[in-house]
Amino acid sequence: MKLKLLVLCLLLSCFSVASAQEGTSPPEDTLLFDSTLLPAPVTNLVAFDTENDHGHAITLEWEISVDDGAGKQSVAMYEVFRWVPDLMTAIPSFRDTLDYLKLRTSSSWSEPEPGSRTDSIHSVFAKLDMAQLEQKKETLERTIGQAIRDLPAAHAAYPENGSWQQVAVAPSGSVTAEDVGTKEKDSPDYLPDYSDFYYRVNAVTADPDIRTPSEIFGPVQSYGQWFNLGRLAVFVFVMIFGFLTIFFVSHARRGADLYVRPLAGIEAVDDAIGRATEMGRPILYVMGLGTADQIATIASFTILGRVAKRVAEYQTKLMVPAYESVVMAVAQEVVKTAYYDAGRPDDYKEDIVFFVTSLQFAYVAAVNGLMLRELPATNVYMGKFFAESLLLAETGAVAGSIQIAGTDEIAQIPFFIVACDYTLIGEELYAASAYLGREPILLGSLKAQDWAKAAVIILVLAGLILANLGVGNDWAWANNIVDFFRVVD
Amino acid sequence: MRKVTIIVMAAVIVLFLASWILKAGAFQGEHDHYIIRGFLVTFAAFLTLAVMSFLYQDNPYYKFAEHLFVGVSAAFWMCMGFWTTIVQNLVPRLSTSLADFFEVPQRAEGLNFFFYTPVILGILLLLRLSRKIGWISRWPLAFIVGTTAGLNFIRYLRSDFIKQISSTFVPLLGRDWEGIGAFFSNLDLSATGQLVMMVSNWVIFLGVFCGLIYFYFSREHKGVFGAGSRVGIWILMITFGASFGYTVMGRISLLVGRITFLFRDWLELI
Numbered sequence: 001m002k003l004k005l006l007v008l009c010l011l012l013s014c015f016s017v018a019s020a021q022e023g024t025s026p027p028e029d030t031l032l033f034d035s036t037l038l039p040a041p042v043t044n045l046v047a048f049d050t051e052n053d054h055g056h057a058i059t060l061e062w063e064i065s066v067d068d069g070a071g072k073q074s075v076a077m078y079e080v081f082r083w084v085p086d087l088m089t090a091i092p093s094f095r096d097t098l099d100y101l102k103l104r105t106s107s108s109w110s111e112p113e114p115g116s117r118t119d120s121i122h123s124v125f126a127k128l129d130m131a132q133l134e135q136k137k138e139t140l141e142r143t144i145g146q147a148i149r150d151l152p153a154a155h156a157a158y159p160e161n162g163s164w165q166q167v168a169v170a171p172s173g174s175v176t177a178e179d180v181g182t183k184e185k186d187s188p189d190y191l192p193d194y195s196d197f198y199y200r201v202n203a204v205t206a207d208p209d210i211r212t213p214s215e216i217f218g219p220v221q222s223y224g225q226w227f228n229l230g231r232l233a234v235f236v237f238v239m240i241f242g243f244l245t246i247f248f249v250s251h252a253r254r255g256a257d258l259y260v261r262p263l264a265g266i267e268a269v270d271d272a273i274g275r276a277t278e279m280g281r282p283i284l285y286v287m288g289l290g291t292a293d294q295i296a297t298i299a300s301f302t303i304l305g306r307v308a309k310r311v312a313e314y315q316t317k318l319m320v321p322a323y324e325s326v327v328m329a330v331a332q333e334v335v336k337t338a339y340y341d342a343g344r345p346d347d348y349k350e351d352i353v354f355f356v357t358s359l360q361f362a363y364v365a366a367v368n369g370l371m372l373r374e375l376p377a378t379n380v381y382m383g384k385f386f387a388e389s390l391l392l393a394e395t396g397a398v399a400g401s402i403q404i405a406g407t408d409e410i411a412q413i414p415f416f417i418v419a420c421d422y423t424l425i426g427e428e429l430y431a432a433s434a435y436l437g438r439e440p441i442l443l444g445s446l447k448a449q450d451w452a453k454a455a456v457i458i459l460v461l462a463g464l465i466l467a468n469l470g471v472g473n474d475w476a477w478a479n480n481i482v483d484f485f486r487v488v489d
Numbered sequence: 490m491r492k493v494t495i496i497v498m499a500a501v502i503v504l505f506l507a508s509w510i511l512k513a514g515a516f517q518g519e520h521d522h523y524i525i526r527g528f529l530v531t532f533a534a535f536l537t538l539a540v541m542s543f544l545y546q547d548n549p550y551y552k553f554a555e556h557l558f559v560g561v562s563a564a565f566w567m568c569m570g571f572w573t574t575i576v577q578n579l580v581p582r583l584s585t586s587l588a589d590f591f592e593v594p595q596r597a598e599g600l601n602f603f604f605y606t607p608v609i610l611g612i613l614l615l616l617r618l619s620r621k622i623g624w625i626s627r628w629p630l631a632f633i634v635g636t637t638a639g640l641n642f643i644r645y646l647r648s649d650f651i652k653q654i655s656s657t658f659v660p661l662l663g664r665d666w667e668g669i670g671a672f673f674s675n676l677d678l679s680a681t682g683q684l685v686m687m688v689s690n691w692v693i694f695l696g697v698f699c700g701l702i703y704f705y706f707s708r709e710h711k712g713v714f715g716a717g718s719r720v721g722i723w724i725l726m727i728t729f730g731a732s733f734g735y736t737v738m739g740r741i742s743l744l745v746g747r748i749t750f751l752f753r754d755w756l757e758l759i
Contacts, residue, residue: 138594142594231647233651234643234646234647234651237646237650237651238642238643238646241646258707259707259708260706260707261706261707261708261709261710263706292630292633292634292637293633293634293637293638293641294637294641295638295641295645298634298638326614326630326633329614329617329626329630330630330634333627333630355563356559356563357559357562357563357566358562358563358566359558359562359563359565359566361558362558362559362561362562362563363559365540365554365555365558365559366555366559368543368555369547369551369552369555372546372547373547387740390740410728410732411732411736413729413732414729414730414732414733414736415733415736417726417729418733425725426704427704428704431706435706446706446707447707450705450706450707452650453701453704453705454705456650456653456654456701457698457701457702459654460654460657460658460694460697460698460701461698463654463655463657463658464657464658464659464661464694466658467658467659467660468660468661468662482655482658485651485654485655485658486655487647487651487652487655
C-alpha cells in the first residue's frame with residue numbers, strides 16, 4: 001500500500017517536474033554550437049555557507065568570464081545551478097497529494113474543475129472511501145516526514161538520482177550570487193542544513209541557448225550561526241524598547257504623573273457598570289475566541305480584572321462565558337483576585353466565569369440566548385473576535401444593552417463600530433488596560449510604546465527621504481540605512 | 490402551556506413527520522438508508538428554520554437548536570481534543586506500550602521525553618479542581634501566558650513594527666521618475682501606471698503617519714496634532730467601510746447557501 005502510494009507520488013512529481021522544467025529551465029549544456037560562439041566560462045568558483053545568518057543559504061563567488069566586458073563581450077548574465085536530488089523535487093508533489101487528501105476528507109470538499117491539477121489527483125483517488133482516504137493521508141504524512149529527514153542522505157548520493165536546477169541569476173559583471181532557501185520544512189524553497197550541495201555557474205550569452213558551464217564546486221554545507229545579522233534591527237529595537245519600558249516603569253513607580261489621553265470607550269465602562277447596578281441587571285463580559293497566548297486576550301484579562309473589581313464593589317452580577325478552557329481558567333483567577341481586592345471574597349462564585357463550547361457559532365448561539373434571557377444592562381466585548389462579532393453586537397443591541405467593544409482584529413472593528421455604543425480600535429484596547437489599571441508597569445509600557453511610535457514617525461520620514469533621494473543619487477550609505485530595516489525572516 | 494403554543498407545536502410536529510415521509514419516499518431507490526436520509530434532511534431543515542426563527546424572537550425551537558448545537562459541539566471538541574491531541578500526537582511520543590494500547594502508529598522519529606513537559610503542565614492545570622492545592626494551577630497558567638507573551642513580543646516587533654517601517658519607504662513619485670514633462674506626456678491611468686502608483690504611495694505614507702498620530706496616547710489631540718489625528722481616524726473609517734462592505738457580501742453568500750439548501754435539497758423547488 002505504502003509502496004503504491006510512493007510510486008503514484010513519484011509519477012505525479014515527474015509530471016510536475018517535467019512541466020516546471022519545461023517552463024523555467026533551459027537545456028543544461030550547449031554542445032551543438034560552433035565553439036567560437038561559446039563564451040569563456042567563469043573561473044575559480046567557490047561556494048561557502050553564508051555568514052551570520054540562520055542557515056539555509058549558500059554564497060557563491062567566482063571570477064568573471066574573460067568574455068564579460070572584454071574579449072568577445074558576449075556574456076549577458078550568469079545562471080547558478082544546484083544539483084538537486086529527485087527526492088527533493090518529489091516532495092512538493094507529495095504535498096499536493098496530501099493537500100488534496102486533507103481537502104477531500106474535510107467538510108469543505110467540492111468537485112475540482114475538470115483538467116485542473118486537483119482533478120488529475122482526484123481521478124486516482126476518486127473511488128476510495130473515507131476510511132481508505134484517511135489511511136492514505138496518514139501514510140503520506142509519514143512518507144513526507146521521512147523524505148525530509150532523508151534529504152541529507154539524498155544529497156550525499158551525488159551524482160546519482162538527481163538533476164541540475166537553476167537557483168539564481170546574476171547580471172553580467174557579477175562576481176557573486178546567493179542561493180537563499182528557507183528553514184520552513186513545509187515550503188517548496190526549503191533548503192536543508194548540513195547537506196552536501198554542488199554548484200556550477202553558466203556564462204550565458206544574449207541567446208539563452210548559448211552558454212558555457214563552469215567547473216562544478218562541492219560539496220558545501222549550510223548551517224546557522226549564533227548571530228543572524230539580518231535581524232540586527234530587531235535586536236536594536238528590543239534593546240531600545242526594553243530600555244524605554246524600564247525607564248518609564250521606574251519613573252511611574254517613583255510617583256510621576258504619566259498623562260494618558262482619555263478614551264471614550266473606557267470612560268464609559270464605569271458608567272455602564274453603574275447603570276447595570278441601578279437597573280439590577282447583570283453585566284456580560286465576552287472575551288471572544290482568542291486563546292490565552294494572544295495579546296488581545298491578555299489585554300482583555302486586565303480589563304476584566306478592572307470590571308470585576310468594580311462589579312464586586314457595586315455588588316452587581318457578572319457573567320463571563322468562555323470559549324476556551326485555558327482562557328476560562330485564567331479568567332477565573334483574574335475575577336477571583338478582583339473580588340479579593342475589592343474586599344468581597346464571599347461574593348465570588350466559580351460560575352461567574354463558565355465554559356460554553358469551543359465551536360464558534362455554537363458559542364455565539366449560546367451567548368445570544370444568554371443576552372435575550374438574562375437581558376444584561378451592559379455587554380463588554382474585549383479580545384479577539386471573528387465572524388461572530390456582528391451576530392453578538394446585533395443581538396446585544398436588540399436586547400437594549402449598552403455595548404462597549406474592543407478588538408485588534410481589523411476586519412471585525414467595522415461591525416463593532418456600527419452596532420456598539422463605544423468601540424476601542426486596535427491598539428486602544430491595549431492602552432485601555434493601562435488606562436484602567438493605572439499600574440506603573442502598564443503605564444510605563446504604554447509610555448514606552450508611545451515613544452516607540454514617535455520614533456517610527458521620525459524613522460518613516462527619514463527613511464522616505466533617504467529612499468527617495470538616495471536611490472536616485474546612488475548614495476550607498478542611504479541605501480545601507482534603508483536596508484537595515486529590511487529584516488530577514 | 491398556552492393554547493397557541495400547543496397548536497404551533499402540534500403543527501410543527503405534523504409538518505416534520507410529513508416532510509420526513511415525503512423525503513424518505515423521494516430518496517427511495519436512490520439511497521439504501523432512505524428513511525434515515527429523509528430524517529436527516531428534514532432535521533437539518535428544521536434546525537435551519539429553528540435558528541432563523543431567532544430573527545422574530547427567542548422561542549422554544551431556537552432554544553432547542555441552541556442547546557443541541559452547544560451540547561454536541563462541546564462533546565465533539567472534547568472527543569477531538571482527546572483523540573487527536575492526546576492520543577494521536579502525544580501518546581506515540583511518550584510510550585510504545587501506550588501507543589499499542591490505543592492502536593496508534595509509532596512516530597518515525599521515535600520517543601521524545603521532552604513531551605513529558607506538557608503532560609506535567611496539564612496535570613498541574615487540573616489541580617485547580619482541588620481546594621487545598623488548587624493554587625499550583627497558577628504556575629502552568631503563568632508559564633503559558635508569560636512564554637507566549639515573550640515569544641509574541643519578538644514576532645510582533647518584527648512583523649508589525651520594523652516591517653511596517655520598511656514597507657513605508659516607498660517612492661513618492663512612483664517608479665522611474667523622469668520629470669514632469671515626461672510624466673504628463675506619458676500619463677498612464679492603469680493600476681500599474683505611474684499616477685496610480687504615486688497616489689497609492691502617498692496614501693500609504695499619509696495613512697501610516699496620521700494613523701500613528703491617532704494612536705499616540707501621551708498627548709491631547711489638539712491643534713496640528715489634532716488635525717493629523719482626525720485625518721488618521723478618517724483613513725481608518727474609510728478602510729473599515731470598505732472592509733465592512735466586503736465582509737457583508739461574504740455573509741450574503743452564506744445566507745444564499747442556506748436558502749439554497751432549503752429550496753433545493755429539502756423542498757426541491759429549484
